[in-house]
Amino acid sequence: MLVESITNEAANDGIDKVTEAVRKAMRDVLRPTEDRLAKLMAKAAVAAATAMYMNVQTIADLGKHNAVELYNEARVKAVAYLKERDDNE
Numbered sequence: 499m500l501v502e503s504i505t506n507e508a509a510n511d512g513i514d515k516v517t518e519a520v521r522k523a524m525r526d527v528l529r530p531t532e533d534r535l536a537k538l539m540a541k542a543a544v545a546a547a548t549a550m551y552m553n554v555q556t557i558a559d560l561g562k563h564n565a566v567e568l569y570n571e572a573r574v575k576a577v578a579y580l581k582e583r584d585d586n587e
Contacts, residue, residue, distance in 0.1 A: 550569070557565040 553572075554565045554569050557568055562568065
């Protein structure tokens with residue numbers, strides 16, 4: 499019984515060390531991809547915000563006095579569009 503307990507504990511320690519090594523290896527492999535995706539998301543957010551403010555300015559320059567209202571309506575439609583399920587999913 500004592501030998502079995504020691505064997506089980508040694509096996510669990512070995513599994514823990516293997517699991518830790520695999521997790522570290524996965525982190526090392528995935529880190530560059532995660533960093534790249536984060537940078538792309540930041541660039542996309544800046545581009546989207548720039549486009550939004552340019553559109554609001556263009557609407558205002560065209561003499562429309564309800565640019566913010568138009569923006570809010572467009573935002574509601576955009577959110578609804580993003581919530582739609584794609585046929586390919």
